[in-house]
Each structure stands twice: as structure tokens, then as C-alpha cells.
Amino acid sequence: MINILLIIFIVTLLYMSIANRLVTYIRILALQGFILFGVTYLQLQEINGLNLGLIMLETIIFKAIAVPLFLANLIKRNHITREAEPYIPHFLSLVIVTFIIVSTILLANSIKDTHLDKIFFIVALSTIFSGLYIIATRRKIITHVMGYLIIENGVFILSLAVGNEMPMLVNLGIMLDIFASVLILGIFLNKIGDVFKDVDVDQLDKLKDY
Amino acid sequence: MTLFYLIAAYLISVVIFFNRNRILNYSLIVLFTILQISFTIYSCLHFKLTEIYFFTADSLGLLLLITLSIIVIPAFFHSYLYIKRHNESAQSRGIYFSALVILLTSISAAYLANHIAVLWIFTELTTLSASALIYHHRNKLALEGTWKYVFICAISITFVFIGILFLSLSLQQASSNELSYANLVANGKNLDPFWLRLAFLFIFTGFTAKLGLVPMYTAGIDAKDKAPAPAAALLSSVLMNMGFLAIFRMHLVMSQTSLLHWSNIIIMIAALLSVFVATVYMTKMMNIKRMFAYSSIEHMGLVMIGISVGGIGYYGAILHIILHSFVKSSMFFQFNQLYRVFQSKSIYHVGNYFKYNPAGAIVLLIGFISATAMPPSGLFVSEFLIFRGIFEARYIAVLIGVLLMLTIIIWAFGKSMFKILFTPPIGFNESGVPVINPWESVFQYALLAISFWLGLNPPAIFTELIKDAITILPV
Numbered sequence: 001m002i003n004i005l006l007i008i009f010i011v012t013l014l015y016m017s018i019a020n021r022l023v024t025y026i027r028i029l030a031l032q033g034f035i036l037f038g039v040t041y042l043q044l045q046e047i048n049g050l051n052l053g054l055i056m057l058e059t060i061i062f063k064a065i066a067v068p069l070f071l072a073n074l075i076k077r078n079h080i081t082r083e084a085e086p087y088i089p090h091f092l093s094l095v096i097v098t099f100i101i102v103s104t105i106l107l108a109n110s111i112k113d114t115h116l117d118k119i120f121f122i123v124a125l126s127t128i129f130s131g132l133y134i135i136a137t138r139r140k141i142i143t144h145v146m147g148y149l150i151i152e153n154g155v156f157i158l159s160l161a162v163g164n165e166m167p168m169l170v171n172l173g174i175m176l177d178i179f180a181s182v183l184i185l186g187i188f189l190n191k192i193g194d195v196f197k198d199v200d201v202d203q204l205d206k207l208k209d210y
Numbered sequence: 211m212t213l214f215y216l217i218a219a220y221l222i223s224v225v226i227f228f229n230r231n232r233i234l235n236y237s238l239i240v241l242f243t244i245l246q247i248s249f250t251i252y253s254c255l256h257f258k259l260t261e262i263y264f265f266t267a268d269s270l271g272l273l274l275l276i277t278l279s280i281i282v283i284p285a286f287f288h289s290y291l292y293i294k295r296h297n298e299s300a301q302s303r304g305i306y307f308s309a310l311v312i313l314l315t316s317i318s319a320a321y322l323a324n325h326i327a328v329l330w331i332f333t334e335l336t337t338l339s340a341s342a343l344i345y346h347h348r349n350k351l352a353l354e355g356t357w358k359y360v361f362i363c364a365i366s367i368t369f370v371f372i373g374i375l376f377l378s379l380s381l382q383q384a385s386s387n388e389l390s391y392a393n394l395v396a397n398g399k400n401l402d403p404f405w406l407r408l409a410f411l412f413i414f415t416g417f418t419a420k421l422g423l424v425p426m427y428t429a430g431i432d433a434k435d436k437a438p439a440p441a442a443a444l445l446s447s448v449l450m451n452m453g454f455l456a457i458f459r460m461h462l463v464m465s466q467t468s469l470l471h472w473s474n475i476i477i478m479i480a481a482l483l484s485v486f487v488a489t490v491y492m493t494k495m496m497n498i499k500r501m502f503a504y505s506s507i508e509h510m511g512l513v514m515i516g517i518s519v520g521g522i523g524y525y526g527a528i529l530h531i532i533l534h535s536f537v538k539s540s541m542f543f544q545f546n547q548l549y550r551v552f553q554s555k556s557i558y559h560v561g562n563y564f565k566y567n568p569a570g571a572i573v574l575l576i577g578f579i580s581a582t583a584m585p586p587s588g589l590f591v592s593e594f595l596i597f598r599g600i601f602e603a604r605y606i607a608v609l610i611g612v613l614l615m616l617t618i619i620i621w622a623f624g625k626s627m628f629k630i631l632f633t634p635p636i637g638f639n640e641s642g643v644p645v646i647n648p649w650e651s652v653f654q655y656a657l658l659a660i661s662f663w664l665g666l667n668p669p670a671i672f673t674e675l676i677k678d679a680i681t682i683l684p685v
Contacts, residue, residue, distance in 0.1 A: 155375075175334070207436070
């Protein structure tokens with residue numbers, strides 16, 4: 001069951017690489033939140049109930065509901081145009097993300113460590129790299145934030161892989177989540193929308209070494 | 211006491227945030243200063259004792275904590291002047307001081323943390339509070355600087371977290387899987403090399419955002435440019451020290467394993483690139499604050515070269531980072547007075563500073579002598595020790611390269627500084643120049659004096675502490 005969920009997770013990455021509208025990105029993020037909720041429940045059977053409850057509550061509230069709703073609200077209020085506006089064509093994006101996934105599979109197979117849960121490692125690494133790729137190739141600030149959220153999901157999966165031995169690390173991952181949500185979304189993007197009317201990274205080039 | 215300190219300090223910052231009364235605000239700041247100093251004294255008295263499981267005042271942490279507590283007083287004094295002169299609203303004053311208190315408390319706690327996860331949590335808090343300081347002026351450029359700082363720090367903090375995960379994987383053969391530094395050092399031989407390599411790469415890359423080293427140094431430059439100068443002084447001294455401490459503790463772990471040589475090469479490459487980047491940018495730099503910021507990058511590069519060559523370089527590096535924090539914070543404090551005279555950050559519009567504010571000009575001159583490590587400054591001693599370390603480790607090519615780059619930096623820095631100090635600016639209207647009270651520079655002189663004293667005639671206890679911090683490192 002865990003494997004099925006994780007494979008669906010990988011498929012969402014492929015879908016995200018060709019998605020065109022920002023709303024689709026938000027839906028994918030919400031779906032990833034729900035998948036992580038399921039994976040958490042199935043994977044972390046050994047840790048105590050209260051902690052597990054806390055972690056699951058966090059995944060469902062922050063990852064699956066609050067952050068996507070907030071992003072949707074943000075797009076509406078700031079009148080951000082609906083397209084994601086990538087720098088390079090969708091087909092090429094699809095090829096590159098596929099390439100990322102294949103190379104992480106090859107990398108994971110070259111590691112000879114019996115403790116390692118390979119599927120977690122593969123999914124986590126390919127998620128992190130796809131998130132970096134999305135940050136690098138999309139033009140809007142809000143897609144950068146989404147890329148960062150994808151990276152965080154990847155880190156969360158990686159922390160689940162060691163979660164049974166060290167529940168503390170999963171809790172730390174949650175702190176990272178809350179930190180990012182508070183910082184990037186709560187205080188910050190509001191203001192960026194107010195000051196920069198059209199939210200493009202191309203506008204953020206005034207600070208330079210002259 | 212540690213718990214009491216943390217709770218009290220965060221409580222003070224919350225009250226400052228919501229309070230609109232000026233008198234109460236400043237009395238709380240005084241209260242926090244007293245709290246900070248008494249906490250430092252308490253930590254000195256409880257040397258190497260562990261409190262609430264996660265905080266131990268070891269030698270390096272204690273040295274940096276004392277450095278911070280010394281810089282706190284001028285930082286608050288100059289912040290007070292800054293806020294008073296800018297006619298700030300009660301709200302923006304509250305946010306500024308509240309963020310400052312959170313920043314200082316988090317850095318102090320990070321210095322004493324003996325567990326990598328605790329250090330990581332407080333690093334997050336410093337990013338949060340520093341971004342509030344950078345966004346102080348609430349204009350477009352400040353927003354851009356804050357956004358870049360936040361984004362790069364968020365990415366790098368994620369990197370550190372990935373590194374911690376890999377570190378936990380590397381502990382599988384060890385007797386205990388606790389992630390405290392003591393346990394990591396004790397289990398050095400049992401760490402799995404493959405995972406440890408990955409962990410070191412990620413943790414090192416992540417903390418370079420705070421230390422100001424290639425590859426993540428860019429965030430810090432914009433931050434120091436846009437933050438108010440008293441806050442920028444803290445960002446370029448005590449916050450950088452925190453990044454150094456994090457990487458140094460990781461280096462201590464690596465030194466117990468067979469990967470020491472490999473990690474030294476990684477540190478050396480990053481450090482050399484940092485000095486190179488600083489050289490390139492300082493030759494063309496026209497913005498004074500950014501010039502100071504790049505000078506910090508250069509010094510951090512030198513410090514990390516000292517760490518990677520080992521031997522006497524270790525001692526030189528720790529001495530250097532402490533002296534650098536005094537000198538650089540003093541220069542950033544002085545920048546505010548310079549800005550009041552000329553109302554510009556650009557070297558084009560600034561000049562002949564000796565005529566308008568001799569006391570401040572002398573601070574800049576001594577600061578320049580220290581920042582370029584000319585004798586008889588304290589930084590000369592530490593930089594000389596680092597070079598001796600490089601020489602003794604037989605890295606002659608590195609030595610020649612670094613010396614060449616430093617020569618270019620001295621030329622570039624000197625060209626700009628002498629323009630500021632002596633060459634009259636073109637088309638400058640003298641009528642509106644305010645008279646600067648020389649007594650406002652008194653703390654800057656004090657900081658510079660400390661850097662000279664510690665460099666030229668260090669007290670015995672100071673050298674003992676530095677030597678104790680590096681005892682477990684191989685010679």
C-alpha cells in the first residue's frame with residue numbers, strides 16, 4: 001500500500017511538470033498532502049500514539065488544506081495571471097523530470113546499504129530535485145514558493161524513512177513546514193503582492209553589485 | 211537559568227512587540243541587556259555543565275557568547291539613535307526591537323546548543339527575526355532584499371535538515387543513535403562514510419548561508435545592504451559567528467573519522483572561491499555597505515582556509531573570527547554617521563569625511579587598517595597565524611594565490627576608503643551637513659580597542675579557551 005501511494009506521488013511530479021495553470025499546481029500540492037497523510041499513517045506504526053496523531057494532524061491541516069487554500073486565495077486577491085509561464089516547453093520539462101526520476105533510481109540501486117528503504121529514498125530525492133527544477137524554470141514568485149513546498153514534501157518523505165527509529169526527526173521536519181508556512185506565506189507574500197503588482201521574479205533585479 | 215533566560219527573553223520581545231509606550235520599550239531593552247549579560251556571566255561560572263539536556267557552555271560557545279554580549283551594548287545604543295533620528299512610528303520601533311531581541315536570544319542559544327537539531331531550530335529562528343530587521347524600511351528594495359534572504363535561507367535550512375537525516379543514517383552502526391555532538395564525536399570511527407559524506411556536504415552547504423561563504427553567500431550581502439546599519443552590524447558579526455560555529459562543530463565530528471582530508475579539501479575549495487568572489491566584487495564596488503559586506507566574505511574565506519589547513523591555523527581562525535566581529539560591527543555602526551553627513555551610500559557622492567566628522571573618520575581609518583590586517587592591528591596577528599598555518603601545511607600555491615588576491619583587495623578597499631576619507635566630493639552642498647557629536651563614536655572606539663588588545667596582548671584565560679576549543683583536533 002505504501003508503495004502504491006509513493007508511486008502515485010511520483011506521478012504527481014510528472015503531472016506537475018506539464019501543468020499549465022496555477023490552480024492545477026495547487027490541486028497537486030493538496031493531493032500530495034493527502035498522499036503524505038496516508039503514508040505517514042502506514043509507515044509510522046511504531047511510534048507512540050500522541051506523537052503520531054500530532055504528525056498526521058499537521059500533514060492533513062498544513063500540507064493538504066491550509067496552505068493550498070491560502071495559495072488559492074492569494075492568487076485570487078492579487079489578480080495573478082493563471083498561467084505558470086515556464087521558461088522552457090512542457091514537453092522538455094516532462095523529459096527532464098523523467099530523467100531526474102530515472103537517474104535517482106539508478107543512484108539508489110548503486111547504494112549497498114541494507115538499512116535503506118529504497119523506495120522512500122528514490123521518491124524523496126526525485127521530489128527534491130524536481131522541486132529545484134520547478135524553481136529554476138518558472139517565472140512567477142508564487143511558483144517558486146510552490147517549488148519550495150514540493151522540496152519540503154520530499155524532505156518529509158525522507159524523514160519518514162528514518163521515522164520509526166528517530167521520531168524526533170519527523171517532528172523537526174514538521175517544524176520546518178510550519179516555519180516555511182509562517183514565513184513565506186503568512187507574512188510575506190501578502191506584502192509582495194501589495195508592493196509588486198505583477199509578481200514576477202524578473203522584477204526582483206534592482207539589488208545588484210554596481 | 212538557561213530555561214529562564216530563554217523564556218524571559220522571548221517574553222520581553224513579545225511585550226516590546228505589542229507595547230506602544232516609548233519609556234517602557236527602552237526600559238525593557240535595558241532589562242534584556244542586563245539579562246543577557248547575567249546569562250553570560252552565569253554560563254562562565256557553569257563552564258562545561260549541561261543544562262536542560264541540550265545546552266552546554268563549551269569553550270568556543272562561551273567565547274562567542276561573550277563576544278555577542280560585548281557587541282549587544284553598542285548595538286542597542288546605535289539602534290536607539292537610529293530609531294530616534296528617523297522619527298519611527300511606535301509600531302515599527304516595536305517590531306524592530308522585538309526582532310532584535312529574538313535574534314540575539316536565538317543566536318546565544320545556538321552558541322550553547324550541544325545537539326545538532328537544537329542548533330538547527332535556533333538557526334530557523336534567526337532567519338525569521340533577521341528578515342523582520344531587513345524589511346524595516348518597508349520599501350521596494352527592502353522587500354526584494356528580504357525576499358531573497360528568506361528564500362535562500364529557507365532552501366539552505368532545508369539542506370541542513372537533509373544533512374541531519376543523512377547523519378542519522380550514518381549512525382546505524384554506532385552504539386547510540388543520539389544526534390548530540392558529544393555522541394557523534396565519540397562514535398567517529400563507527401560512522402558510515404558514505405552517508406557521512408553526503409551529510410557533511412548538505413550541512414556545510416546549508417550553513418554557508420549564515421557564514422557567508424560560496425555558494426550561499428549572496429543572501430547575506432543583500433541583507434546587510436538593506437538592513438538598518440546597527441542591525442547589519444549584528445548580521446555581519448554575531449550571526450556569521452553562528453554559521454562558523456555550526457560548521458566548526460561539524461568539522462570536529464569529521465576530524466574523528468577517516469574523511470578528514472576529504473572534508474578539508476571541500477572547505478578549502480569553498481573558502482578560496484569566497485576570497486576570489488570578494489576580490490572580484492570589491493574592485494568594482496560603489497556601495498559602501500556592500501563593500502563592507504564583501505570584506506566580511508573575504509575574512510570568512512580566510513577563516514575557513516585556516517580551519518582546513520589545521521595546525522596553528524585552527525588557533526588563528528578562531529582568533530580571527532572573534533576579532534573580525536569587533537572590527538566589522540564597529541565599521542557598520544560608523545556607517546550611520548557617514549550616511550547622516552552625506553545622505554548617500556555611494557562612494558561617488560561621499561568624500562573628505564575628515565573635514566566633517568574627524569572622530570568618525572578616525573574610526574573608519576582604524577577599521578580599514580584592521581580589516582586589511584595591516585600591523586599593528588589585532589587582525590594582523592590572527593591573519594599572520596593563518597598564513598603560517600598554510601605555510602606549515604605546505605600549501606605554497608594556495609598561499610601565493612591568497613596573498614595575490616589579498617593584495618588586490620587591499621588596493622581596492624584602500625582606493626575606496628581614501629576617497630571617502632580625503633578626496634572632496636564633487637558638487638556636494640556643505641550647508642546642510644549636521645554636526646556629529648564625537649561622543650557617539652565612543653563605543654566604536656571601544657570595540658576597535660578590544661580587537662587591538664585581544665590581538666596584540668591576549669589575556670591568558672582567552673588563549674586557554676581557544677586552545678581548549680581545538681584540543682580534540684589532530685595537529
